[in-house]
Amino acid sequence: MKTSKLLAIGACAAFAFTNTSVLLADEKKEHAEHAEKTAVPDTVDGIMAAIHKEHGELADVVKSKKLADVHHHAFAIRDLANGLPAKVAADKKARVEGSVKNIAKLAEDLDKTGDDNNQAGTESNLKKLDGVLMALEKQVK
Known part of the structure; x- marks a missing residue:
């Protein structure tokens, strides 16, 4: 009797792990597909307009x-920002790269809090993103 219970528990755990892995893979695929759809403009002004x-x-x-829609916009902002360092003047590049790195981190944080349906956390991360984008705006001018 104990063996059958252990087998049943093991089978349930294996099923749960497999199901979770499939869901995570689907989510990563969805995020990757969205990243491919983000067209990055050719100019700093174009990129900043798209980010705004x-x-x-x-x-x-x-x-x-x-x-549930937060990650689409957060990752689009990240992908757009990634195009900026190559387009700014050399003396601005290091600071812009730092802001772009912060945007990437906040996009991940927004994705997580959005997926967790955490309204307060998502609002907090959005405020942080607001600040980074204001700093980025000054850096690219």
């Missing part, structure tokens, strides 16, 4: 509590 557009949409999504 995505940022506005992200703020609207958070405000309307549609947290």
